[in-house]
Amino acid sequence: MKKKYSVEEILRILGEEKQGNKTIRNICRERNITEQTYYRWRNKYEGMELKEALRMKQLEEENRRLKQIITDQALDISILKEVNSKKW
Template structure:
């Protein structure tokens, strides 16, 4: 089963590496995610605060809706 993580959860998971000193492999195992997903999240969200990340997520959703309207 595929679980969608919220932006808050993703940022919290990514911050664990810096705060606790755990390895990526350990963090991924603990949260039952793939290392590939963790590295993809890192590329997308590293250096971004929660407010900016929520705005990006909102814009992506709006873009998806607009594309769907054009398709229909």
């Protein structure tokens, strides 16, 4: 079962290592995440403040939405070209 962590939770988890009293392996075991997930989060969010990370998440969502719109429009254009190419 996957748990979806919020940006704030991810930053808090990443901050545990910086406190220096826990190893990455222990942090992952306590939070029930893989080390691969931890390193992926670290590559993505390292050095970011909460405000910056939230803004990045918002931009990623907007980008995903815009890509979907473009895909839908391309499909509509393709269908219209096919319909118009047929002789009635």
